[in-house]
Amino acid sequence: MNTYPNITETKEQIKQLVAIPSPSGYTEKVIQHVDLFLRNLQVATRRNRKGGLIATLPGKNEKEHRMLTAHVDTLGAMVKEVKSNGRLRLDLIGGFKYNAIEGEYCEIHTSSGKVFTGTILMHQTSVHVYKNAGDAKRNQENMEVRIDARVENAEDIRELGIEVGDFVSFDPRVELTENGFIKSRHLDDKASVGILLQLIKRLKEENVTLPYTTHFLISNNEEIGYGGNSNIPPETVEYLAVDMGAMGDGQSTDEYTVSICVKDASDPYHYGLRKHLVELAESHDISYKLDIYPYYGSDASAAIRAGHDIVHGLIGPGIDSSHAYERTHETSLECTEQLLYYYVLSEMVKY
Numbered sequence: 083m084n085t086y087p088n089i090t091e092t093k094e095q096i097k098q099l100v101a102i103p104s105p106s107g108y109t110e111k112v113i114q115h116v117d118l119f120l121r122n123l124q125v126a127t128r129r130n131r132k133g134g135l136i137a138t139l140p141g142k143n144e145k146e147h148r149m150l151t152a153h154v155d156t157l158g159a160m161v162k163e164v165k166s167n168g169r170l171r172l173d174l175i176g177g178f179k180y181n182a183i184e185g186e187y188c189e190i191h192t193s194s195g196k197v198f199t200g201t202i203l204m205h206q207t208s209v210h211v212y213k214n215a216g217d218a219k220r221n222q223e224n225m226e227v228r229i230d231a232r233v234e235n236a237e238d239i240r241e242l243g244i245e246v247g248d249f250v251s252f253d254p255r256v257e258l259t260e261n262g263f264i265k266s267r268h269l270d271d272k273a274s275v276g277i278l279l280q281l282i283k284r285l286k287e288e289n290v291t292l293p294y295t296t297h298f299l300i301s302n303n304e305e306i307g308y309g310g311n312s313n314i315p316p317e318t319v320e321y322l323a324v325d326m327g328a329m330g331d332g333q334s335t336d337e338y339t340v341s342i343c344v345k346d347a348s349d350p351y352h353y354g355l356r357k358h359l360v361e362l363a364e365s366h367d368i369s370y371k372l373d374i375y376p377y378y379g380s381d382a383s384a385a386i387r388a389g390h391d392i393v394h395g396l397i398g399p400g401i402d403s404s405h406a407y408e409r410t411h412e413t414s415l416e417c418t419e420q421l422l423y424y425y426v427l428s429e430m431v432k433y
Contacts, residue, residue: 087280087419089412093264095119096256096276096415100268103189103251105158105175109133109302112154116300119279123286130313135300139285141292146430147317149297149392150422151381152274152324153304156267157405159250161190162222164236170227172202172250176305178405180220187253188227192243200227202252255407262412263337269401269408274324275300277399277419284423294319296426301381310381311388319430320355321392323382324422326401327414328375335400337410339369340417343396346375348383355395358431362424368417371400393433397421 104112113135120127120137127137141147157178163171170190174180183202190198205224206212218224227250233239256266264273278298285292297318301309304325314321327341335341342359343351356372363370382394399414 087284087416089416092276092280092415092419093258093412095279096264096269096273097258099154099272099276100254100256100266103191104154104156104302105249105251106155106303106305107175108158108191108249108251109155113300113302116154116275116279120282123283125282125286132303132309132312134302134309134313136313137282137298137300139282139292139296141295143294145317146319147295147297147315148320148322148426149299149314149318150278150322150324150426151299151301151310152278153271153301153309153381154275155302155305155309156270156272157305158252161244161246161248161250164239164244164246165226166236168229168233168235168238170200170229170239170244171222172225172227173222176405180222180225182406183252184220184225189251189253190227190229190244191249191251193245193248194243196243198242198244199230203228263409264412265407265409267407269410270326270404271304271398273326273401273410273415274398274418277415277422278324281419281422281426285426290427292426293429299381304381307379308384311384314385314390314392318392319433321382321385321390321394322355322425323380323394323396324418325380325396325398326404327371327373327398328378328404329400329402333373334371335373336371337400337402338413339371339400340414340421341371341373341398341400343375344372346378346380346383346396348379348386351382351395352393354431354433355393358428359395359397359421359425362428363421366420366424368420369413370417370421
């Protein structure tokens, strides 16, 4: 496999991305980060009304387009209740479980722009006080935020400027290991955003003219189901979501290859596009796995449900422990980046 992609740069880009708080609904800062990166490459960008970012690279064929998408929005929460005990009750953003964030550091982002740190804990955390500390359900009723400020009641909290509806983001705890692993929250889907940014940079550095005009949608509402279901130019034929590959029992996806999804909870992806991606991987010696993600939906499936007449696909790096403290390996990032490179240079299959 060609080793051109600078994997160190890709990992550094991912590290920067995961450090920017961006739960769905609170993505302006991370979109600005991506926009600045692309503008510095002299890539044309525009915003959609939902707050997402669309970058376009002109191609030889302007009548048939491609669109690739990855999302910068992440799981997170909002303040549901300012509690009388000086703590906060949460309402979750995105599909995950409370046990995945127990003990996690967080930030509360107030509407005035102030940020307060805290920790997400069970109300019954202390085993010296609560007999049921280990057995109590991890749910909205029992989980709360301990704010790093001297607060004893709801009035104290409100004096800080914290109120219902404030966004809460989770500490990514990103770490790059010497043997190539990257551990962090929000690799879903900032790993793929980092890959797309490096892909665009490579195409610009090589002064490549793509065979088809190609759009890159950096969506900001995927975790809540509708990041990529609009703003698809009518010329678009192929629409490829670049998102995480799901790992677990019964899955073939791993942390060392690119995962090509054949079906998820939205049913099969386009067979012809899937075969084309497999042929590209095999002809360029790129390690891949085919897989089904049973409890998963992508921006490509959202676009299909919205009624767009497109050929849709889904690939991505394999991510362990999705929607918790995630991990992948640089070889999976590299395989994904390489497959995308050869894909955007390839001729479309006639469907």
